[in-house]
Amino acid sequence: xxxxxxxxxxxxxxxxxxxxxxxxxxxxxxxxxxxxxxxxxxxxxxxxxxxxxxxxxxxxxxxxxxxxxxxxxxxxxxxxxxxxxxxxxxxxxxxxxxxxxxxxxxxxxxxxxxxxxxxxxxxxxxxxxxxxxxxxxxxxxxxxxxxxxxxxxxxxxxxxxxxxxxxxxxxxxxxxxxxxxxxxxxxxxxxxxxxxxxxxxxxxxxxxxxxxxxxxxxxxxxxxxxxxxxxxxxxxxxxxxxxxxxxxxxxxxxxxxxxxxxxxxxxxxxxxxxxxxxxxxxxxxxxxxxxxxxxxxxxxxxxxxxxxxxxxxxxxxxxxxxxxxxxxxxxxxxxxxxxxxxxxx
Numbered sequence: 001x002x003x004x005x006x007x008x009x010x011x012x013x014x015x016x017x018x019x020x021x022x023x024x025x026x027x028x029x030x031x032x033x034x035x036x037x038x039x040x041x042x043x044x045x046x047x048x049x050x051x052x053x054x055x056x057x058x059x060x061x062x063x064x065x066x067x068x069x070x071x072x073x074x075x076x077x078x079x080x081x082x083x084x085x086x087x088x089x090x091x092x093x094x095x096x097x098x099x100x101x102x103x104x105x106x107x108x109x110x111x112x113x114x115x116x117x118x119x120x121x122x123x124x125x126x127x128x129x130x131x132x133x134x135x136x137x138x139x140x141x142x143x144x145x146x147x148x149x150x151x152x153x154x155x156x157x158x159x160x161x162x163x164x165x166x167x168x169x170x171x172x173x174x175x176x177x178x179x180x181x182x183x184x185x186x187x188x189x190x191x192x193x194x195x196x197x198x199x200x201x202x203x204x205x206x207x208x209x210x211x212x213x214x215x216x217x218x219x220x221x222x223x224x225x226x227x228x229x230x231x232x233x234x235x236x237x238x239x240x241x242x243x244x245x246x247x248x249x250x251x252x253x254x255x256x257x258x259x260x261x262x263x264x265x266x267x268x269x270x271x272x273x274x275x276x277x278x279x280x281x282x283x284x285x286x287x288x289x290x291x292x293x294x295x296x297x298x299x300x301x302x303x304x305x306x307x308x309x310x311x312x313x314x315x316x317x318x319x320x321x322x323x324x325x326x327x328x329x330x331x332x333x334x335x336x337x338x339x340x341x342x343x344x345x
Contacts, residue, residue, distance in 0.1 A: 005039045006068035008032055009047065013057060013065050039064075090119040096132040096141035097124075103220060105145060105161070126224075212247070226250035239310060246273055261323055264330035271298035271305060271333055297336040305329060 011021035012032070022029045040046050047061035057065065095106065102124055110122055125135065133152055135141035150157050167186075169176055175185060210232060211217070221227055228248035235242035246269065253262060275298045281287040282299065289296060298305075308329060311317055 001039060001042060001064075003071070005035050006064065006071060008035050009039075009061060009064050010068045010072070012036075012048065012055065013061075017053075017055065089117040092121045092123060094123045094125065094135075094140065094142045096127060096135050096144040097146060098129065098132070099126050101145045102126045107220070225252055239306070240313065241311060243309070245269060245309060246276065260327060264327045267330040267333050268305065268308075268326060270294065271301065274298045275302060294333075297333045300336055301329065301332060304332075 008021060008025065011024050012018060015021050015024055018032045018036075019029045022032045025032070036047055043060060045060050046058050047064060049056045049058060097106065106124060110124075113120065113122065125132075125141065127135070129146045129150070132141065132144045132146050133150065133155070136144050136155055137152075145160070147163075148157060148159060167175065167181055175181055175189075178185070212229065226249055229244040231242050231244040231247075234240075234244060253265070257265070271294065274292070274295045275282070278287055278292075278295055287295070289299075308325060
């Protein structure tokens with residue numbers, strides 16, 4: 001006796017015939033009859049009585065039918081229990097780590113975790129090793145990836161990666177002639193290092209299908225102090241650098257720009273946004289001049305705005321001149337009158 005024969009008994013009892021049972025289990029009627037015959041030979045008594053074209057289950061068959069119900073119910077409960085233990089995680093997992101880890105290690109891990117556990121919300125915080133350890137201790141972080149060794153006996157550390165370190169120096173340096181360098185060779189050498197706690201750097205993130213909301217790009221935007229978007233469309237138009245100003249942002253602007261510069265930037269971005277929102281109407285000739293004063297000013301000054309955003313690869317633009325021109329353009333946007341006021345509709 002096996003599970004298949006118990007399944008056949010259930011199918012015959014449910015459908016009332018060997019033929020219908022075969023259709024339900026996607027096997028031939030003869031295969032059903034053969035399995036019942038083998039089972040009856042094994043038990044030494046009939047499981048079903050054949051009365052013409054009808055069948056009736058025997059007491060032995062009824063016992064096997066009840067056994068079949070219990071066995072398949074136990075099987076289903078066992079499978080459900082196993083599935084529950086492997087159920088996708090949910091809730092929030094807070095990850096902490098340095099800039100390099102967050103940009104070059106976490107993205108691949110996050111993509112795989114999101115595939116296996118789509119309902120798990122992952123939050124990433126970038127910071128120095130000291131800050132990451134403090135967040136783990138305070139409960140603000142659940143898991144962290146930082147450089148070992150970690151002087152924290154209250155935390156559990158598990159090595160997961162080995163990172164190769166390279167020494168870079170000028171060709172005439174004595175160490176440049178060595179085929180291998182031991183740690184002792186570095187004693188009393190001068191090094192160029194970031195200041196303590198610094199995580200400054202530029203990172204390039206390629207996105208698939210120009211989808212800037214895909215998981216890795218979205219995670220990178222969440223941990224960086226700012227980002228600038230390189231637009232394929234602007235590049236195709238010969239606009240270089242092909243930076244999409246409206247989708248680029250810096251969280252440091254408030255700390256490094258003067259109030260006048262921030263206000264000028266807001267006005268110029270507003271003019272660019274107004275033109276982009278109405279670009280289809282403008283290109284079709286459907287926009288009526290004078291309908292929107294801000295848009296009129298943006299249209300009239302657009303050649304100069306685009307010229308301001310373009311720069312040759314080898315051109316030099318001193319920061320003071322760049323900022324002065326920004327303020328000048330913002331002032332001109334305020335001074336330009338609405339065009340075609342008499343034609344408003």
